[in-house]
Amino acid sequence: MRTRKILLGHGSGGRMTQELVNSVFKKTWANPYLDQMLDGAILEVGSQRIAMTTDSFVITPLFFPGGDIGKLSVYGTVNDLVACGARPLYVSAGLIIEEGFGVEELEKIAASMSKAALEAGVQLVTGDTKVVEKGKADGIFINTTGIGIIRTEVDYRPDRIKPGDAVIVTGKVGEHGLAVLAQREGLSFSTPVTSDCQPLHRVGELLARYGQEVRCMRDPTRGGVATVLNELAQQSGTGFIVREEDIPLDPVVQGACEMLGLDALYLANEGKMVVVVAKDAAQAIVEDLRQLPESRDSAVIGYVKDEVPGLVLLETELGAHRILNMLESDQLPRIC
Structure with missing residues (x-):
């Protein structure tokens, strides 16, 4: 590591996070399950494959347009399971609460988690609560673990990606990151920006019907679409060419990014998937996805x-190409 101190950038989901994981955790915890480096672990229990994922949510503010930390914690866990090709079933929740936190706010968050679990078809089955002294946390942090069953016909791994495959994104990018930024900084736009925080279990069910035609899937949260594509390029040993004019982007998000000097491809999403599929099946898959409101x-x-190999290139509207690197640090910390 380039520094011997942990910085906010190490939580970005980008290059600094990758550096931290590889130099500290991956080398000391190495095992066949962890070494796959997916959105969750693929485990074998008897003849059944299950997916297990864990995540922590430290977002600020706790409530934002389109969601809150409770809703986000459930949907984020569900979507990680979906990215592994699993049917989400169960979620646990560990809450670290700061002394003095309002009971009314806690009740709102708990109710939001319950409603989100019902919407996503999962059950909140166990949990833990800890309280720390005032000033030792920022209101509330939530850690979750999710478990789901992987369908027999599904196998989503980066090493299945082949030259010629198509890259699909399931909706407009950058909405969550911009919504949280606007709320945090008191920014307002002509049309309000709302987080895309939503569960993607139905997207997973649809894609599972295509079996081996779907190569790999990731949810582009921290670091956005550009960072996820860089991860897949490194893990698969292939490269990607992305066309700027084909990226779905809300005009308000595009205008705000131009004004603020941001790139929507690096902004976090909480209700989208990046899916690599066989080229011949791409159009049919897109047409089916468009029948679902969430995609x-x-x-x-x-x-x-x-x-x-190992690179992601952006083809601009003028026909030129530029390299889309992995996010280096953090455009906006504590985004999820």
Whole structure:
């Protein structure tokens, strides 16, 4: 590691996070399950494959347009399971609460989690509560673990990605990151920006019907679409070319990014998937995805190329190409 101190950038989901994971955790915890480096662990229990994922939520503010930390914690866990090809079933929740936190706020968060679990078809089955002294936390932090069953016909791994495959994104990018930024900084736009925080279990069910035509799937949360594609390029040994004009983007998000000097491809999403599929099946998959309200803006945004292994290139509207690097630090810390 380039520094011997933990910085906020180490929580970005980008290059600094990858550096931390590889240099501290991966080398000391190495085992066949962890080494896959997926959105969760793929485990074998008898003849059954299950997915297990864990996540922690430290977002600020706790309530934002389109969601709150409770809703986010359930949906974020469900979507990680979906990205593993699993049917989400159970979620646990560990709450670290700061002394002095309001009971009314806690009740709202608990109710939001319950409603989100019902919507996503999962059950909150166990949990833990700890209280720390005032000033030792920022209101409330939530840690979750999710478990789901992986369908027999599903196998989502980066090493299944092949040259020629198509890259799909299931909706407009950057909405969550911009919504939280606007709430945090008191920004207002002509049309309010709302987080895309939503469960994607129905997207997972739809994609499972395509079996081996779906190669791999990731949810582009911290670090956004660009960072996820860089991770997949490194893990698969292939490269990607993404067309700027094909990326679904809300005009308000686009305008705000231009004004603020941000790139929507690096902004967090909490209700989208990046899906790599066989080229011949791409159009049919997109048409099916567009029938679901949560993926109605799905689009093919690029293709896998073996000529640029390990790289992600953006083809601009002028026909030029530029490298989309992995997010280095953090555009906006504590986004989830």
